[in-house]
Amino acid sequence: MNKNFAQAVHISKPENENLSNLPVLFSKKVKTIKAVRPLTHIESDSGKPRHYTPAAQEWYNSIYNYNPSYIKALPVADLAMMKLLKSYFSSELKKTSANNKHLPLSPREKKIRRMTTKKILVGKGEVKHSNDKAIVTFYIHNAERLFLDRAIALLSRALYNPARPLIRNIHKNKHKQVRVTYNRILSFKEFWHLIGKNHYYKKWCSKQFVQNLDLRNLVLKNINNIYLILNKMVIFNLISEEYKNKTFISLCEKITPVLPDPQFKEIMPVYEKYYTAHLNSLKIRKLLNKNKFRNGFINKLLELAEEIYGKKVEFNIVKLKKLHLNSDLYTQAVALKLKDRNNRLYKVLKSSLNKVQLPAFYRAAEIFHYLNKNDLLVNIIRNDKITSMLRNNVNDPLNTLLLDTFTNAEDIKVKTIKTTPEASPLSNSRAISLQKYVLKSLKHLSMRGIRIEAKGRATRRLTAARSVFKMKWKGGLKNVDSSFKGLSAILLRGHLKSNVQHTYISTKNRNGAIGVKGWVSSR
Secondary structure, three states: OHHHHHHHOOOOOOOOHHHHHOOHHHHHOOOOOOOOOOOOOOOOOOOOOOOOHHHHHHHHHEOOOHHHHHHHHHHHHHHHHHHHHHHHOOOOOOOOOOOOOEOOOOOOHHHHHHHHOOEEEEEEOOEEOOEEOOOOOOEEHHHHHHHHHHHHHHHHHHHHHHOOOEEEEEOOOOOOOOEEEEEOOOOOHHEEEEEEEEHHHHHHHHHHHOOOOHHHHHHHHHHHHHHHHHHHHOOOOOOOOHHHHHHHHHHHHHHHHHOOOOOOOOHHHHHHHHHOHHHHHHHHHHHHHOOOOOHHHHHHHHHHHHHHOEEEOOOEEOOOOHHHHHHHHHHHHHHHHOOOOOOOHHHHHHOOOOOOOOOOOOOOHHHHHOOOHHHOHHHHHHHOHHHHHEEEOOOOOHHHHHHHHOOOOOEEEEEEOOOOOOOOOEEEEEEOOOOHHHOOOOOOOOOOEEEEEEEEEEOOOOOOOHHHHEEEEEEOOOOOOOOOOOOOOOOOOEEEEEEEEEEEEEEEEEOOEEEEEEEEEEE
């Protein structure tokens, strides 16, 4: 056996063993260890490792298939999939009449449904293919749910528990007619006592009386016939007068409750349902919005998706609280606003950035930040050979080194540096939980900047010079690692920044086509 190999793995061999009988594999394929080096041995200083994004986020499709025809059909399948998702999440209940018959939408209602941003916006999906399954990850922003929650809360409070006292104003219009107005919407109790009790209740009572007039006449006719029969029986001395009166009174008491009499309690629920019809419609829309994410509805969508890809499909739905966290969602919302010619281009771009809040950072601290290579784990452990770590040591030096590098999970502290223009940077340490410590180590966790551009016929002018170009931005799109810290960064597809998500959407209005570009960067 090879002498060096025997010494490295501590194999004892007899002194009289013939080395010529060993297989060639042991002498050719075994890597010999020349010497044991301590952990602090310096070979070369390594910089911070690069951050590589997942392949599905870089190419939107991660697949390897032996059938080239299947790969050729993927672009068409992805377009059909996204169209299916957008139509599913933007679906609404059909308009019905009082007889539960479906009514067609007016052109104005169709336009409002098509151009509103108060719906579920769906971003571009990322598909990861395996042999028998496709995992579709897509991002949504449920703006409809936010709108419905706020509208239901405000309307419920106004109808049942108003905050402001009711003030009545009486004035005359230009035709000298007296008008009564109120400072807020009437609650149901106020509506009933001021308007409904005097108008709707009398109207409903008269309507009920006319509808039940035939029944009343029939009951009265029967009572009259019974009274005539009792009178004849008294004439022929079959019964006495006293017995006739008792019998007739008891019979009338039994028949009288059959006569319909409109009661005040009966009309209250009817007109409460009528007065709160808008609130009830909002609650139905909210229930439909919830059901779109439940298994009963999603399973039907999965069946259609499986027909598109020809395999099992699994959905990963990422719900974003803010619209600007994904460039697809943010650009879609701006494009929908620009479809309306009444919206000014620059005002739309400016208002879209009002709710974008970037985290506080100091540009000087980023520009003059110098990386200490000795703080990196790859440089702390200079020698990564397991034999060097374990040989001739009772204790585990690797475990000791890692405990010194990574502190106990119950007592984790991080350094904080406060930079102010007037004074020098101040360093301090504060306690942090294990969960926040892990999240803090992730890449692309906070926003760096956002930018929006719109070009095309996005003006209200109908004649010459209709093409305009506007842009707005907040923050920056530069990669902090490569631009300021001097660290190496990768490019996606050979030309795209790894920290920037870019989206281009084309739309049109009455004047012509409009192109909208959006960028969202992280740090």
